[in-house]
Amino acid sequence: MKIRRYLFTTLMLLFILTAAGCGQTRESRQISYYDSTDNANEYTLTRGSLRFSLDGSTSYFTLTDTRSGQVWSSIPEGAGSDPLADATMKKWMQSTLILTYTSADGLASVYDNYTNSISQGSFAVSGDEDSVRVDYLIGEDEKVYILPEVVGADRYGAYLDQMEKSATSTVKSLYKKIDSEKLSDEEKESMKEQYPLLGEETVIYTLRNGAAEYKYAEAQESFAAAGYTHEDYLADRSSTDNAGDLLQFNVSVVYTLTDDALKVSIPAGSISYPDGLPVTSIQLLPFFMAGTDSDEGYLLVPDGGGAQIDFNSRRGNSEAVMSKVYGWDMALGKDKMITENKVSFPVFAAVRNGRSLMAIVTEGDEQLTLEANVSGARNSLNYISPSFEIVHGDQVFVSGKSSVQVMIFETEQPRSDTEVLYIPGESGSYTDMALRYRSYLQDTYGLTPISEEGLPVVIELIGAVDHVTQVAGIPASRPMVCTDISEAEEIVDGLIAEDIGNISVKYTGVLNGGIRQKSLQRQDLLTDVASEEELGALSEKIAASGGRLYLGAWAMRVKDTSAFDGFNANSDAIRSTISDVVEAAPYNKVTYRQKTAEKYYILNSRSQREALAGLRGYALALGFGGVAAEDIGSELSSDFNKNSHTTRAEMMRMQQEELAAMREQGLGVMINTGNAYAAPYADVILNMDLTGSSYNLTNRQVPFYQIALHGLVAYTGRAVNMAGDHETNILRSIEYGAGISAVFAETDAADLQMTGYTEYSTALYDRWKDTLTQLCRDLNEQLGHTACLSITGHEYLSDTLTCTTYGDGTRVYVNYGYEEALCDGAHIAARDYLVIR
Numbered sequence: 001m002k003i004r005r006y007l008f009t010t011l012m013l014l015f016i017l018t019a020a021g022c023g024q025t026r027e028s029r030q031i032s033y034y035d036s037t038d039n040a041n042e043y044t045l046t047r048g049s050l051r052f053s054l055d056g057s058t059s060y061f062t063l064t065d066t067r068s069g070q071v072w073s074s075i076p077e078g079a080g081s082d083p084l085a086d087a088t089m090k091k092w093m094q095s096t097l098i099l100t101y102t103s104a105d106g107l108a109s110v111y112d113n114y115t116n117s118i119s120q121g122s123f124a125v126s127g128d129e130d131s132v133r134v135d136y137l138i139g140e141d142e143k144v145y146i147l148p149e150v151v152g153a154d155r156y157g158a159y160l161d162q163m164e165k166s167a168t169s170t171v172k173s174l175y176k177k178i179d180s181e182k183l184s185d186e187e188k189e190s191m192k193e194q195y196p197l198l199g200e201e202t203v204i205y206t207l208r209n210g211a212a213e214y215k216y217a218e219a220q221e222s223f224a225a226a227g228y229t230h231e232d233y234l235a236d237r238s239s240t241d242n243a244g245d246l247l248q249f250n251v252s253v254v255y256t257l258t259d260d261a262l263k264v265s266i267p268a269g270s271i272s273y274p275d276g277l278p279v280t281s282i283q284l285l286p287f288f289m290a291g292t293d294s295d296e297g298y299l300l301v302p303d304g305g306g307a308q309i310d311f312n313s314r315r316g317n318s319e320a321v322m323s324k325v326y327g328w329d330m331a332l333g334k335d336k337m338i339t340e341n342k343v344s345f346p347v348f349a350a351v352r353n354g355r356s357l358m359a360i361v362t363e364g365d366e367q368l369t370l371e372a373n374v375s376g377a378r379n380s381l382n383y384i385s386p387s388f389e390i391v392h393g394d395q396v397f398v399s400g401k402s403s404v405q406v407m408i409f410e411t412e413q414p415r416s417d418t419e420v421l422y423i424p425g426e427s428g429s430y431t432d433m434a435l436r437y438r439s440y441l442q443d444t445y446g447l448t449p450i451s452e453e454g455l456p457v458v459i460e461l462i463g464a465v466d467h468v469t470q471v472a473g474i475p476a477s478r479p480m481v482c483t484d485i486s487e488a489e490e491i492v493d494g495l496i497a498e499d500i501g502n503i504s505v506k507y508t509g510v511l512n513g514g515i516r517q518k519s520l521q522r523q524d525l526l527t528d529v530a531s532e533e534e535l536g537a538l539s540e541k542i543a544a545s546g547g548r549l550y551l552g553a554w555a556m557r558v559k560d561t562s563a564f565d566g567f568n569a570n571s572d573a574i575r576s577t578i579s580d581v582v583e584a585a586p587y588n589k590v591t592y593r594q595k596t597a598e599k600y601y602i603l604n605s606r607s608q609r610e611a612l613a614g615l616r617g618y619a620l621a622l623g624f625g626g627v628a629a630e631d632i633g634s635e636l637s638s639d640f641n642k643n644s645h646t647t648r649a650e651m652m653r654m655q656q657e658e659l660a661a662m663r664e665q666g667l668g669v670m671i672n673t674g675n676a677y678a679a680p681y682a683d684v685i686l687n688m689d690l691t692g693s694s695y696n697l698t699n700r701q702v703p704f705y706q707i708a709l710h711g712l713v714a715y716t717g718r719a720v721n722m723a724g725d726h727e728t729n730i731l732r733s734i735e736y737g738a739g740i741s742a743v744f745a746e747t748d749a750a751d752l753q754m755t756g757y758t759e760y761s762t763a764l765y766d767r768w769k770d771t772l773t774q775l776c777r778d779l780n781e782q783l784g785h786t787a788c789l790s791i792t793g794h795e796y797l798s799d800t801l802t803c804t805t806y807g808d809g810t811r812v813y814v815n816y817g818y819e820e821a822l823c824d825g826a827h828i829a830a831r832d833y834l835v836i837r
Contacts, residue, residue: 031248031272034124034137043127047257050424052132054255056125058118059096059134061255063262065424070355072424076290076381085379091115093379097251098283099138104276106395106407111249113138131256135270139248145216146233147174147223150195153203162226171219175205249273251282258421265363266418271390278391278409281369284420289350289357290383293375298699299384300349300358300430301372304692305736306704308430311352311382312375318696320373325365326675329648330584330602331574331638333394344689345676345705348372348384349433356425358433360440364388364418365676366636366648374697388418392638394577408578410640416649431794434707438790445680447712450788452546455501455780456714456739458670458686460552461488462763463509463529465745466516466559467755479514480755482745485530489538491744491765496545500776501739501784502714504684505542506628506670508552510535511618515757516559516600519567520611523618536623548625548668548683551618555611555629556637557600573601574639574646582637598756604639605646605654612658619667626668626683632659633671633678633685652677674705674715685715686741690732700796703736703804707791711807714787716741720775721768722759727831728816730775734833735802735814737791740779742772782835786810797823811836 039056046052054061063072079093092098094114102108113136117123122137148155156175160168178195180188180202192199195206252270256263266282273279291297291311299309301321309321327342346365349358361368372384393409421440425432441447464479483491488507495503509515510529518524525532539549558567573581582602585594603611612629619627632655639646646654659681662669671678674685692701709715716739723729733740742763745752749761786806793805800817812835815821815828828834 031274032135032137032250034122034135036121036123036125039123039125040127043125043132045127045130045132045255045257048259050257050260050262052255052257052262054125054127054132054134059123059125059136061132063422063424065355065426068355068424068426070352070424072288072357072422074285074288076287076292079287082379082381084376089379093287093381094118096253096285096288097136097138098286099249099251099279100281100283101247101249101273101277102280102393102407102409104406108280111138111247113251116140131254133252133254135250135252137248137250145220146228146230147207147216147220148228148233148236149207150197150236151175151205152197152201153205154201156205159223159226159228163222164225167218167222167225170215171222174208174211174215174219176208177203177205179203247274247277249279251279253284261421261423264420264422266388268414268417271414278393279414280391280393281387281389282418283385283387284418286385287381287383288422289348289359289385290381291350291352293380293382295352295382297351297353297382297428299372299374299382300347300351300433300702300704301370301384301698302343302345302347302705303695303698304343304689304701305706306430306434306702307692307695307698308700308702309372309374309382309697310699313697313699314374314376320371320377321695321697323370323693325361325368325370326636326648326677327634329392329637330635331576331582331640332392333576333582343370344674344679345437345708347437347704348386349430350382350384351428351430354428356428356433358423358425358436359386360421360423360437361386362419362421364416364649366652367416367418372697386420390414392577392640410577410638410645411642412645412647416647430702430704431707431792434704435790435792437704438708438712441676441680441708442712447680449711449790450714452502453785453787454546455776455784456504456684456716456787457495457501457776458504458506458684458716458739458741459491459495460506460508460686460719460741460743461491462515462743462745462747462757462760463488463507464514464526465509465752465755465757465760466514479509479526479528480747480751481526481528482509482747482760484528484746485534485538487746487765488530489541491746491769492538492542494765494769495773496541498773498777499780500773501780502787503542503545503547504550504626504668504670505538505547506550506552506686507535507538508628508630510551511553513559515554516557516598517554519558519572519603519607520553520555520614521566521572521607523614532622539623539625543625550626550628550668550670550684551615551622551624552628552630552670553615554631555615556603556608556631556635558603559598559600567601567607569601572603572607574604574637575641577640579640579642602637604641604644605651606644608651609654609658612655613661616658616662616665616667620665624667626670627662628670628672628686630672633675633682634673634687636675636677656681674709674713679709679713682713684739685709685713687718688715688738690717690729690736690738703791703794706736706738707794710737711788711790714739719743720772721763731814731816731831731833734779734783734812735804737786737804737806739787740772740776742768744768783810783812786812797821801828809837 043054049067051064061074095112097113099111117136117138124135250272254265297311323343325346346361367389369387374382393407462482464481467480512518512524542549569581585599638648668683670684671682674688717733719741721742744765745760745763752761789807801821802814804812813828814833821828
């Protein structure tokens, strides 16, 4: 097998970028050519109970679980003849990769590796006892040889002189001689346009088309032996008008077996593309986890805590489930309201005829989007498929007077690998899969079980909010105190006296202007809320009761700025791919417009690290028990600043390092929503999504993520006094093993009407203390002992009745129905729960 390298240019697209004044430099990796003629017939890996077998002639493979005999195939049987699939879908169903590239004018195009690689034999397979690697050339079917297309007579003769005499006859048969002295003036001018070298030399030789491929291959070897190099070829190509005529890309996939999983990875260094046509996404093994319309089973998607999509359950015109892991990357901009189907953990699965295949994305999860659909939509398959963003870009207008837009892409090559663990299971239980994910989290992060019993109870106190007021006749943002230290102490004293569980208190809005604060590069305590001594005393009081006081603040966001707060947007905020400083704002769900008054900046990696370090130091100095970084663990963005480019993966690792530093210094960590990369560093996860996005295609919600975390990290759902349906919110928390949280702001509702915080207008402690204390006391008495236990079972007993089982055998029945339910001889009242120990 020979590997031939060549460079492509895309002159038209470069012209567009140059003309627009937005050209950018990028050192494109050279494209490699592969062919499958030397591939072995079969490549096999075995380890434990798994056997992996790849066909060298197609690169298709099977994964067999020898315990059950279950076989999972890289492409489904009969993919090319699916009666419900159109021609394009049939090609995709026979592909192991689907690649999207984007041109400078924003046009996205798709190449599948069945049409553009496998059927052409444009791939190579190599393997050893540990792994198998497939290198793909994906693109137009034309082989390019390292030969001069146009060469002057002197150079041509010099190369011939260096060749073996037996080889020169083949070379001579491939080249046509053009002597300008034998051409008419008209012919000469025409030839000069086609071959500019003819204007410099009298005699040239041009490469003929249409000869047998073996002749080109032999000539290539002869020229190489005579000293013709790849650099010579590039120089010759740049002087002709034939450059840029092919679109070809490289991607490699590596398969490795672990003790119980197939690890599939795409090395970042294997991805190559023509200059100006970057690979923007790759869909990996799109139908590996598919089930046919004759199979029984379901798909597991990471929506909320997890959701099931039953096979063959097409619901009218329901759209496919599309989920972006860890939410939108704000560095890519968002100029309109979109439905953001964010999920917190990078796990998905398929259960087929009682056997499961679960996938955990261990690298590249920050760029993961999942698509799931059932048979009857676009084909006869029920499938779930991962796609990974590779190169990011955004559109910009050429000028203020033009409607023409061009794409500007990030200036860095892909540098994050993609890695997925596919884990076969002998059962179809989502509980079994969740417990396997739990083991992965424990092994990866060293998580240990919670040692203390007691219901997790989190109380968030709003210290101050910002509001606009008149200062010397000029509108200015000023903090408005909501809950001062005396009110905070009264609330904490009352709750501690009730003995309602393990209380954690998050005090938010005590620094730098309130909740949506100024930069934390400098800490400015709001003394109207509390003094340093008072906060220290409150922290000691809570610690004496076995809880923690957490210092709450935004670590990634900056709202108000001033000349003296240490923040400079140009140097401290993230930038988009078009070099703009990113300004973000939430959207009004009624008007679909941005809330411009709530615009904020997102800190870059350096500034985030400084903010987190500042919070850590301030919390330690004041004697706080922990830090509650509102946005860490719930939001994740890149920074495309060309001088300090930071990928989403690098931003994620930075946050993990800072959270680990807090833990090492004895501080507790409270995060919001609980993205999987941050959850293992937290003591408490607040506002975990227990309900999901309510896709029409999903059949039921399940506590997959909660089963994985329960007994390792405490978590709560939405605050009981902030939820629209308080009763259902409480029942879901009980079913999912969650603690209870509440938010209090001791401010009159009328005072909040002129601020952007009207949601706190009913969050007065006196209105909720009796309900909250009774709820927490009852739950702590019945379920407090389960806080340190794992969830070992969960099932739907009916559409409205569930049962959650804990490691000690405790069963918790939750009845969402409006009639009494009977199960296992037990009566569960309507809209209520029952604990049996």
